[in-house]
Amino acid sequence: MKKSILKSTALVLCAGLVCCLLLTAAIFDAKTTQQTETQLRSLATALGSAYDANGDADAQASQFSRQIGGLRVTVIAKDGTVLGDSAADYKTMENHAGREELKAAEGAGVGISVRPSETLGTRLMYAAVRTQGGDYIRVAMQYNGFLWDLVSLLPALLGAGLVAFAVAAFVATRVAKTVTDPISDFTESLKNVQEGGARLEPEKYPYEELQAMAGDINRMSEEIARNMRRLEREKAKIDYILDNMNEGFVLLDTDQNILLINASACRAFGVKKTEAQGKNILHATRNIPLIDGVAAVLKKGGHVAVDMPLPDKRKGEVNISRVKPEDTGAIDGGAIIIISDVTAQRNAAKMRQDFFESASHELKTPITSIKGFAELLCSDMPLGGNKQEAISKRILKETMRMSSLISDIIMISRLESGDITFEREVLDLAAVVSECCSDAAEFARSSKVSISCTTQPCVLSASHREMSELAGNLITNAVKYNRQGGRVEVNLTNENGAPCLRVFNTGEPIAPEYAQRIFERFYRIDKGRSKAAGGTGLGLAIVKHIATNYGASVTVTAAPDGNTFTVLFPVQD
Incomplete structure (x- = not known):
């Protein structure tokens, strides 16, 4: 910009100097011409008055020339014949009857003309006057005209032009600096507008327009900076929300390029976000069903759902939907991909299926047994001795087993679904554990298993029914899965405010690979022994659910002499 200002100033200055030169030369020429005409008129008039018609005309011409400083003087007869000339041989000169100055002198008294002299070969101004005798006295002075004046003034004008150009360049540089420096400040401020721009000081600029512009830039920079910060905060919120979603989120444009990915x-x-953002979906995944689903949605619209394996052998479900251009003004259409981890849902569905299959199988066995014995009682077959009583007891046993199984199924189903809620109260877990030990004492004696119970006061807010189910199932299982002559040790301690229930039995040690699976519904390590013992396969699953509801942990530790089940509750306030 500074160069443009200097160049424009130079061009204007040159044009001004040329115009000034031409105008000065024209004025000078007009002034010189007027002065020359006046001088020649006066000289011609004076010489006309002094001319002697009876004397030697050529001698008088030479004398007059010397008297007026060597100017050319010519004496011409009224018929145009040259009678004398101070600068040339008059005898060789042609007739001057047609000269303009002579014709003008006949009417005005004094005639003026400017032309090149054929005799001397130079440009002259002539002034002719008619004498009383009718002859003409003509005075001539060299006259070069406009161009010569221009040339004669050129050195002085060039010198003045150089001085003027230097002064103008200095002034233009200073003026340009007063404009370009503020513009440079404005440019730097606008470059950093995202950070609010460099704060400008309007009062230091010399022009009101620049001061107003600086003020506007300050306000604009502040407004843009506020908007940028607001947008960055909104973007940070969106990124935070997206990155903390359990579901995967991908936004694609119509060319399948990734605009957003969480x-x-x-x-x-x-993949890393930096490796995928802004690139085609193929840079992120080569899952063929997903790629085909995206292509189908972008082409035909609608919705597509496909399965996709996730890391750590988890199961994923991908839902792909079309984004229409009219739904948002930010992009021209595209697709949204939602990736959900459905491992728990799929496992739950499988567990439900397995549960119903296992429940059906477990219920089928006692029902089939009851049905067989009932048919036997209804038949005409004679039953001697105590057979009828034995069959009735067997039916009662299977009925009780089925009732216990149904109760456990209902209990665990309601626990899992959350349909059942038990009113909690402040109770001493020691009393509940002691009660469960007393209830299991008869069963332990019949199984030839000794049972001991040691408790410490442990107060907590809990449901008496749930605590009874938890402790009762652990103690009953410890008796069932024991050996004859074995023992069960129940210990309830208060460990720094955290109730801890330990149930030990001298049964067969549980292998580490079964330590977690035994808490699954209907899972049995030795199915034949479990059924013989009358177990439903749901006791430990119920224990696990109740403990989880109270934030407690359930573990089993195997040792050569038996197993210890431990339930550790959180610290109580």
């Missing part, structure tokens, strides 16, 4: 989606694809 942390969950990156983990599902096994």
